[in-house]
Amino acid sequence: MRAFHCVVLVSFLGSAGLGAESVEFGTPARPDFTGVRLQGTELFRGTDATRDIRLQPRSAHMANNLLYLDFDQELPHLLRDAAGRYQVLQANYIVSPEGRARRAALFSRLENRVEIASPEELWPGLLPLNDFTIEMSIRPIFFYRRNVIFQKTTLLDGEKRGLEIYIEGEHVIVSCWQLFEGSDGVRHTVQLRSHTSLKPNEWVQIRLSFEAARGRLALFLDGQESHVVRAGDSGGVWQAHFHPLDRSPMILAESYAGLLDEFRILGRASGEGGNTQYAAAQIDNDRLAGHQQSGVVLSEVMPGPDRFGAVHAHLAYEGEEPDASMLNVWVRTSNAPFSTDTRESELAWRRVPVAGMDLGDFRYLQWKAELKSDPGGNYSPILKSLRLTYESMRAPTTPRELRVVEGLTDPDQVGLEWVRSPEREIDEHGGYFVYIGLRSGEYAGRIQYVVRDGRAVPIRFEGLERLPLSTAEAMEQRLRPEVIRRLLDNRVRLVVTNELIQQNIALDPRRRLLPFLRAGEVLYFAVSAYNGRGGESELSEEVFARLRPR
Template sequence: MKTKMLKLNYKKIIILLTFCLVFGAKNFIFAEEKNLILGGQKGWPEFSVSDSITFGKGRFGYKSVQLATNARKKTDNTDLLLDFEKASVKDSTQKYYTEKNDLLVIFNNSVMGHGCGLSRGRGNGIKLKGAPGTIFGTEGNTGSFAIEFWLKPSIAENGEIIFSWNSSRTINSYVMYQMILATFVDSHVEWDFKNIFDGYTDNKGEVVLKSYSTIVPDKWAHHVLMYNEETGLLEYKIDGHTEDLKYLTSSGHERGTIYQPVLGLPDSITICQSYTGSIDDFRILRYLAGDVASSKTESIQSLSGEKYDTYNVTGGRFETKPVMTVPGAVLRKIDVISSVPPQTDIRYYIRTGDNFFDWTDSYPEWKSVKPGEPIEQMSGKFFQIAADLFPDGDGRNTPSISEIKLTYFEPPLPLAPARVTAKAGDGYVDLFWEYSLDDTAAGYLVYYGTRSGEYIGTECIEGVSPVRAGNVNSIRLNGLKNGAIYYFTIATYSKLDSKIIGRFSDEVYARPGKAR
């Protein structure tokens, strides 16, 4: 007897397992594989979070996501800083105010940070007036100073002006013209100082520094002009290499009386006047006697080092906006096209859910995923992708992502019901339909509204649109206005997940009213 019962139980178990496998296989077979591509030929969507991230040129010529280089930050020595990180061009130190500006800010083409300035060769660049206490807003000895910027000229044409300041100084009732000017001359940069260095009389008080290197159009280069009041050295560097220098001393060398820069009446400075090309992180640094380098200061000697092209060693992060698929979509894997130089790294994260409006920074939880490896137990109507990018230990190289492809499965959508009819009555409409032929159908949603294709009705006693009718093939909607026309459509929801809703049926309409 026990043996017969065991055999019967085994048969039941086998039948049950067979049913589950067939039913599961059937639904898996009809589930549709989908691909969602970010980047690549389609380009990247707008990010909800973008920290130290910019765009560059990636694999196959695609736009890639990569780390942004470090934009300049103001320190105690910063006299002026134009970082071009916002749409409006302003001095970040708020020590200089803008009198006139013809520069534009463009993003994702910068060399430092997110944005850079663009001068189109028309207008007067940007004109700035310094407040008292700034180098060009104060009469007298400047002390040690540096003028630093990144430049990418389009043509480097003769006469284009990068920087200019004009004023005058009175000595013993004699008015002496003063000028500081940086221009392009024969594909080189030339700095011209007239009557700036007190006591210097050679060449009628004029000092000229000229770049040894030829300026290459459409290429970023780092420029810095420095004066050291302790040695009298005026030096010009491009990309960390000395282009020209001069000791402003009585001997013309390191020893002798030092000729200090003394400015006359305060006047405005102009940057990128009649210049065509891009400029980034323009700043002026001032070092008064007794300055001590600290975490908030930067020594003038540090500017004489190599060019600044490092990335933030803590890395950067981006998060996409939630991407909508369908309810019940199951994420299977991600594949990426990327470049990961030695010591750099990229880490990917995914989170999913059915309603992103209640999401926070930490909910739903981000789950770490690896490209090409299977992803388990991640489903929902919305997907969100994030990535952390890390440079190498020296902050010299950045990884980049050209494309992210998500592979997921959409559950089968249940078929809509057929032959929907509507019959109007006094303040109500009766709806009838045939059951869906889909065996995954669990019930029906009734959508209604007063405009064709817009089912946003609210007055029905049974509820706002859509009304959940359940697994029936008719319903009466009460509380409708007599004389008004209403439009109806019906959709099936799935027994796999009630949030999986099929396509709409054919639309029908009816106008409630009292019987005549």
């Protein structure tokens, strides 16, 4: 949940002979989002030092909040209930700029706490409890043996009664001390314990939900249900209520070391359609169709790193979609400049798959993200980071020292040799083209493949072990292998035969003819390297082979 502005980061990823750059948002290298326009979205501090983007929560008065503390005030004594119902009696904490949205409350001393008046006319009141939700975001710095985050308890008749949310053994525990009463008048304590443990210095959202009619208590961590209990027995659901003489305040972070943000109490159970922290879906029952407002993040139009010429790029993003929320990322590119607000009809958007997208070549790019909460309006998707990796189309190095190997050349074949180009990508994803022609500088076509074990493979460097050797070289290899290794190191060889030419004609979708080897003729050859992404080198120096009659 997050959103903002950010300066474009360019980091060199490096690759032999290939310029590669990335523009990053929300990554450790560039924690913020810069150069983006926010519409119904906001910046949000993630679980690490980066910023994320989420939907902007609805106002405190629109979200069924009974109580809402956002901790955005510049000084603790200015802390107020944004819902306008409760009085803050004491606010003793340090204002931290590291909140999930903006600021947060930092508790680091024993005297740090927040006390909120709990008059009988407000929740929890004197009557049996109706549905409610208590929600907050915390980032523990370290753990005491028992870390109380929220409590509304009192000691009556020597027994603790009320509600506590605390951390013990790095697990979140909810204790409802003598809070429930059965039909027989017996009081009961109910506890919940998170299945997963908390980690220091990581944000987590804690949510406790109570449905009175079902006696259902549910504990959520980061929107995921962690523990559920039913407050009841075979006799039915127990009633929940605080002691009528309990005038104790609600206390936040009485013994807790860490950050706390966005504390709220809602008058509905979590997951109900009316409990909409974000815009919920509006259903047209006549047409059985739904409409839901979304939030948008829109980038500026970004030029590619054109100092390398044409570019390809890969766009990838990381996000979360809790519950039934939805996150979609879109991109559009052009070779001509366009404005940020160019209409869809003029330049269409393409949706980026979760696995990312190769964008092809372009000169200008713009991306946007669309965020929708779940239909109930309880959860926001999160855009955590986005990375645009440019790959330059700079041509590979031209192969050098092309020559005809006389010991591998006769009327039926021509042996060619050249020094491999240094780019690793040529060996891994590209290869070499061997151009062939009957006149100098005029090539009828090219040989691109060799066929091994019935399979066509690109012409590539394969090492000395698979290099064709002449009779004299084979003898030298047996006697003095180190000499051959030194002479042929980093060399590529290809033996051109009529069979190889015919195979390449067959593999060409256009079936373009190539000249065949004929005794008494001369053939011309040149070689180029390609990198598998459309980049091809200049042609090497030309050589010719005399096909002498036997």
